[in-house]
Amino acid sequence: MRQTLRVFVMNEQEITTRTAVFKALSDPNRLRIFAELMAGDTCNCELKEKLGLAPSLLSHHLKVLEGVGLVSSRRDVVDGRWIYYAANREAVAQWHNWLAAFFDPTRIQSRPLCGPEGELITTVEVQR
Numbered sequence: 001m002r003q004t005l006r007v008f009v010m011n012e013q014e015i016t017t018r019t020a021v022f023k024a025l026s027d028p029n030r031l032r033i034f035a036e037l038m039a040g041d042t043c044n045c046e047l048k049e050k051l052g053l054a055p056s057l058l059s060h061h062l063k064v065l066e067g068v069g070l071v072s073s074r075r076d077v078v079d080g081r082w083i084y085y086a087a088n089r090e091a092v093a094q095w096h097n098w099l100a101a102f103f104d105p106t107r108i109q110s111r112p113l114c115g116p117e118g119e120l121i122t123t124v125e126v127q128r
Helices: 012-025 028-037 044-051 055-067 089-102 115-127
Strands: 071-075 083-087
Touching (some): 012 028, 012 055, 028 044, 028 055, 028 071, 044 055, 055 071, 083 089
Antiparallel strands (some): 071 083
């Protein structure tokens, strides 16, 4: 039975979007913040306490995560000075699906090598 080669094609817009998210999560503080938000919604004061970040630094990182669509925020309905942050469930689900497909080990195919080693293998196979 012949396996179907599954090619993973991305257009330039998707590549730009994907790399922006990876870049956002490549910062250790943003990764820690996002990991906390994956445990549930929280306010910036709880994040500040748990992570030990200065308020301005925390705010900066949250804006970056919001900018790439991983985090959403809302103001408290009783006291608008309070802001709650949450992992964007829809974005997390989309990323989960995309990463599962992208890192699917069945996508890895055996191919003939290029270069001298590939030519050697081809020559040996032809001589048989």
